[in-house]
Amino acid sequence: MLETIERHRIAIEAFEATSEEAIEKFRIEYLSRKGVLHELFAQFKGVPGNEKREVGQALNRLKQAAESVIVGKKPTTTAAETAPEDTTRPGHDANPGSHHPISLVRNEIVSIFKRMGFAVAQGPEMEDDWHNFSALNFPPEHPARDMQDTFFLARSPDWALRTHTSSVQVRSMETQEPPIRVIAPGRVFRNEAISARSHCIFHQIEGLYVDKDVSFAEMKQTLLSFATAFFGDETKIRLRPSYFPFTEPSAEVDIWWGLENEDDHRMTKGTGWLEIMGCGMVDPAVLSASGIDPKVYSGYAFGMGIERVAMQRYQIPDIRAFHENDLRFLKQFTSVI
Ligand code: DAH
Numbered sequence: 001m002l003e004t005i006e007r008h009r010i011a012i013e014a015f016e017a018t019s020e021e022a023i024e025k026f027r028i029e030y031l032s033r034k035g036v037l038h039e040l041f042a043q044f045k046g047v048p049g050n051e052k053r054e055v056g057q058a059l060n061r062l063k064q065a066a067e068s069v070i071v072g073k074k075p076t077t078t079a080a081e082t083a084p085e086d087t088t089r090p091g092h093d094a095n096p097g098s099h100h101p102i103s104l105v106r107n108e109i110v111s112i113f114k115r116m117g118f119a120v121a122q123g124p125e126m127e128d129d130w131h132n133f134s135a136l137n138f139p140p141e142h143p144a145r146d147m148q149d150t151f152f153l154a155r156s157p158d159w160a161l162r163t164h165t166s167s168v169q170v171r172s173m174e175t176q177e178p179p180i181r182v183i184a185p186g187r188v189f190r191n192e193a194i195s196a197r198s199h200c201i202f203h204q205i206e207g208l209y210v211d212k213d214v215s216f217a218e219m220k221q222t223l224l225s226f227a228t229a230f231f232g233d234e235t236k237i238r239l240r241p242s243y244f245p246f247t248e249p250s251a252e253v254d255i256w257w258g259l260e261n262e263d264d265h266r267m268t269k270g271t272g273w274l275e276i277m278g279c280g281m282v283d284p285a286v287l288s289a290s291g292i293d294p295k296v297y298s299g300y301a302f303g304m305g306i307e308r309v310a311m312q313r314y315q316i317p318d319i320r321a322f323h324e325n326d327l328r329f330l331k332q333f334t335s336v337i
Helices: 002-014 020-031 036-044 052-072 101-115 143-147 166-175 216-231 262-267 284-289 306-314 327-333
Strands: 126-128 159-161 180-189 201-211 237-244 247-256 273-282 298-305
Touching: 002 036, 002 052, 020 036, 020 052, 036 052, 101 180, 101 201, 101 216, 101 306, 166 180, 166 201, 166 284, 166 298, 201 216, 201 306, 216 237, 216 247, 216 273, 216 298, 237 273, 247 298, 273 284, 273 306, 298 306
Parallel strands: none
Antiparallel strands: 126 159, 180 201, 201 298, 237 247, 247 273, 273 298
């Protein structure tokens, strides 16, 4: 019996755990219920009393040796695997995802206004007539309603997909006491033919500040601070008189883009100025409609299109690119945080 044990000891010592399969085969051969050790321990019962001590010890050592092979369980590596790594081998593709350019621009604009004390406000994309039009001073049949082609809900024409984020102004004033300082980014919808310049779905950011003694000059300074933070320190702005039903006076804000090359001429229609948003002092009628006393409070509001700003920033000539999910387009933004 001692000879048999010795034979197995040599075999166990010589065993090379080259793979998981080899280790499993070894375990079945030696340590399973029908394995070598089980069999030897069964035979042990028949060993004469005077040999029991020596045989027993040898058998226990054999068992430990077999078990340590399983416990170690690490396949030994081959020479090729231990060779120094080939650092010239091409790496694995990391293929990281990326933010959509609209998200990048929105996040940047929001963070600039947050630093100036604005909080983010939200409103529904499906709006009622009151918040999208009436409270914003568009009476029924007012020609200004024609400025925006609206997707009305067929079953209940009092509801529509919001045509601008100005609706969030009304919701904020209805639910908060001044001072109110909010910025409302969101998706808006207009029934327009899709072309390189316009889409029926796009994004806006609305701003609103209501408090005692809010002035036009304050608005101008806030918008200049935004423009320099977003477009660069040297940025100049100009305000042109304009008309919106919900602000009085109203203005359009342009930034100085320059007229250095053909693209500049094309983008600015030869003026060097680029329109980036609308703004104005909140009309007293809008304050009243939203439950705020215009004799005590005043406010300013502004609104800008995110696509327009993103197209300028990344020199994207066609608004449809934002919606096509073409990876060749989207992947260009992977390196931007
Ligand atoms: N709601 C306007 C639009 O969709 C943008 C706008 C203009 C918002 C002037 C304002 C504002 O808050 O004061 O074209």
